[in-house]
Every structure is written in C-alpha cells, then in structure tokens.
Amino acid sequence: MASVTYNEVTKRFGDVVAVNDLSIHVEDKEFLVLVGPSGCGKTTALRILAGLEETNEGTINIGERVVNDVAPKDRDIAMVFQSYALYPHMSVYDNMAFGLKLRKVPREDIATRVRSAAEILGIEELLERKPKQLSGGQRQRVAVGRAIVRDPSVFLFDEPLSNLDAKLRVQTRAEISKLHQRLKATFIYVTHDQVEAMTMATRIAVMNFGVLQQIDTPQNLYDNPANMFVAGFIGSPSMNFCNASLAESNGTLTIDTGGFSVPVPKDREDLYREHVDKPVIFGIRPEDMHDTKYVPPGVNQSVMQARVDVVELMGNEIFVYLKSGEWEMTARVDPRTEFRV
C-alpha cells in the first residue's frame, strides 16, 4: 500500500497545457476522486500517474519512490479503463490471469487469486467466456477483477461507470466503495460526475482547465467551495448565481440583488464586511430555497417573491424554475409545495 504525490506536475500537449502545476498528496488507503468537466486534465493527471504520459515538469511519487522514469509495469498500480480494455482474444480467466502470468506467479497461485477475485465480484461462472459474450456490467466487473488479482498498491479508475446504464451505475458505485473498504488500498478515481465523486470519495480534487481548484472532503467542498467554479460544479442542480451588492445599515449587512434582498447571517458578517458597497455575486443552492410553509426548522429565513416558469415533478421533490426580476433560478422544494404557474 502506498501514498501518492503529485509534485508541481505540468503536462503540455503542444501549446495546450493539460495539467498545470498540479500538487496533490494522496494518503495511503485514501479514496481520492478527481472530478471536473471534460478536458479539465483529470484523465491526463491519472495517465501521468499510470506512466502512460510523461510529465514536462514536476515529479510523481508512489510511496517514497519517484516514478517519473519507471515503466508502467513497474509502478505497482492497476488501472480500470473507461472502455474496460479487456483483451478480446482471451477468456475472462486469461484476462484476469494475464498480469500474474507475466510476473511469473506460480500457476496454482494464479488460479486461487483469480477465483477469489471472481467470487468477490460474482463472476465465477463467467471465467470461461470471451469478453464479447459479456454484458456491459459484466465486462466492467471483469475489468475490476483484473485489477484486484494484481493486488497493487494503488488502483486507478478512469471513468469506469460512464458506459453503464443509470441503475447499474448506482449499484456499481456502492460496490466500488465496498471494495475500497475491503481491500484497504489507495484508490484514485477520475469522473466527470459530481454525484459519483460526492458518494465515493474520502476527498475530492476539483479540476478545471488543468488547474486544481480545490481539494477537500465532499462535505467541505459542498459547504465551503473555494471559488465560483467549485460552487457551481458540486451539487445538482447546480448553485444559482446572481450579481448583487452588499450594503450596511445600522450595523447589519444586506445583500441586494435588485429583485430581492437577503440579510447576511450574523456569524458571516465579519467575513464579508470588507466587500461592503462593492459588487458581489450571490449564490444560493436550489435545496436552500423553500416554500414558506415547508421551511425546515433552524433555517435563517428571508422571503423573496418569484414567478414560477417551469415545474418538474420528481415525486420525492420538485424542481422549480423561477424568475425574479432578471434572475433565473432553480429551487428544489418539498413535494407538497403548491404553485401557480
């Protein structure tokens, strides 16, 4: 088992900077999720760690060892690809045994390890099949199985769930989390899906344009996003933003958007005071907007008026698209809420 460190890593493809001065330390046995929109450099960062791309600057450590010049096969890692990358000409068993055979593991050991990994993943009866005879979900399991049998220090996942249908994705998500608890290895997982990131990660690293935006636990990212990008990226539906100004009267701070105004909570006043009389951006999460009748207890209320544009009934909740002045926003409200559209 091992920690992983990116130390001021930069990777350029021609003029494009795919990864820009990235520094991350991943603890041993941690489940780190790299998340961001497509093209943000997260996959490149993973591929650098795997040894499939070279860095232009900076160093990569796995454990104590600097691995920049170490071949992928000698990095003691295993990777699950988005396409699963199962060898089409080999049976499931041979796919899983391939890495062990190359490492000259005795035949009986290979059989034991493949069978026990197959058992963990519930694919014992598929061992003789060829990849093309498997469904997407089964292929995905085989790809994970192939990583498990190698018993590496670090597991790398490159969007492993994105080719699965929605239901299977949720199920497999939980299984990968379980696997992490069971194997007690370092997991580094790349996804563009913030729900995957929130549900599985010990810590999340949010990237955009090759730059690390913030790295923290899921809850801290949600509660204290470092910038507008992180605030907008984490959470679904994403946070509403509108231009506003911050005014002070009689010692209380108020955010005024033109359409409505919101008092700043007492405990935040000192934090915001330096921005008084300056333009600010007001952000509010859809789940923090409620019908006045169904406000949960303990919420610091302020009331706004808005016109309802579109309503999406989800059963357990309602998404309401609102208009207030020139601002459009989304609210995620209690299903008992009543509207006039």
Added chain:
Amino acid sequence: MFSISVKWERRVKIILGGAWMLMISLAILFPTYWIVLTSLKHPKEILERPPIYFIDYLSFHSYRNVWNNPVIDFPGWLLNSFVISISATLIATIVASLSALAFTRLRFPGQSRLGVLVFVAYLVPASLLFIPMYLMLAQFNLLESKMGLIIVYISFTLPFIVWMLRGYFQTIPKDLEECAMIDGCSRVGAWMRVVLPLAAPGIAAASIFAFTNAWNEYLFAWTLGGAASRTAPVGLTRWVFLDMFFWGELSAGAVFLAIPAVLMYFLGQRFIVSGLTGGAVKG
C-alpha cells in the same frame, strides 16, 4: 397505364438480377474453364475445329510434359517462384507490421506527411520504376539473382500493405496496449501479446496480397531475372517457340501456377474480407 403487382415486380427483379450475375460469372469463369479444359485435352484435340467444349476423357499428357521435361525445368522454376515469393512476403509483412505500428502508435515529427508519402509511393506505376530499379540492381550486382527480385517485390508491395495494416491497427483500441503495459508488458511485449494476435486477420490478408503479387509478377521477373532466378510465369513462355504455341503445356503450367494462389485465397478469404474492410468499419 399498366402496372404490375409487387409480387411480379420482385420476380422480375430476381430473374433479371440472376441473368446479369450469370453473364458476369460466365465472363469471369469461362477463361478459367478453358485453360483447365485445354490442359486436360489430348494435344490433337486442342486445335480441333469446331472447338471441343466438353471432353469425355482426361489426358494428362500436357501435365506430364510440363513436369518431366529434359529441356525445360518447370519444377525448378516453380521452386524459384516459391522461394522468391515466400521470402518477399515474409520480409514485407514483418517490415509492414512494424512500420504500420509505428505510424499508428508512436508520435514523431512528420508522421502524417510520411504516411501520405507511403501512399503516394504506392500510386507510382511500377513500369515507371523499371529503369531506376534496373540501374540500382546493376549497381549492387543483384541483376539475375533471386535476392534482386525479392528486393524489388518487397519495394512494390510494402507501400500498399503498410497502408492496409495501418488502417487495421487503427481499429485496435490503444487502451488494450496501455492496459497490457500496466499489467506487466513492455511496449514491444504489449504489441506482441495483444496487438499482433488481434491484428492477425489483417496481417494474414496483407501477406496473401504480398504473396500473390510476387507470385504472379511477370515484367520484372522477365527483365531483371536470369537463368538462376527464373520464375515460373517467365519460364512458362518457353513453350512458345517463335510462332509455335504449345497450348496444352502452357495451360497445364498456368494451372500449376494458379493452384497456390487459389488455395491461399480459399483458405484465407475470411481474413481477406475482414482485413480489407477492417480499416473502414469500426466493429
């Protein structure tokens, strides 16, 4: 107005289509039939008027005469053909596989331009290269040698099969190779264990193409070859003395020549179809 029912329209289509196919098949198959027939006729029957289209007894006279002839060493030339074609095929396939891999998998300056150049090289007509080839072989003392012909054939087949294999390798996902490299292979190991087995149909198709190209070649074998490197297609012309054509022997020789190529295509047709379309459709 007159109209026909859908049923009749279908029947007419089948009949017309069938007739058309039959005509094309006849045009293609009749010459082959005629060669086989001539090779099995008795010499006296060959030039009979009106021509004999069906024979009721098989004569192997021509075959015997081709195979066991004190003056004309057809089996020896057939052997030359085999040695030259198989060497050219083996070398061309190995070189083409490696260069196609380099084109699809490595990043190097001028990659795409070089790829186009390879294709342009294929488009240059062989007859244009005839004089430079002759001069080059003369320079290296390779005229009239088997080695000379092998080199010439490799240079002609290489561009096309590099192009063909490039298309084939492009359909093999890069992930597989990268996965193999993480699993424990070196780059070359990943090619050998993962890419090449998957490319086998494409490589088989390429080598069949290279083989038949060299096997059937006449012009260069005739002009650049000599007594020691005479191939069977060139040797066959020995049965033409001035204005005398030994049709039976010529036909029997042609049949001998056709057998390996036909066998190869027959055994490899599965590969040829998937190899030639491999670059076109992603499966």
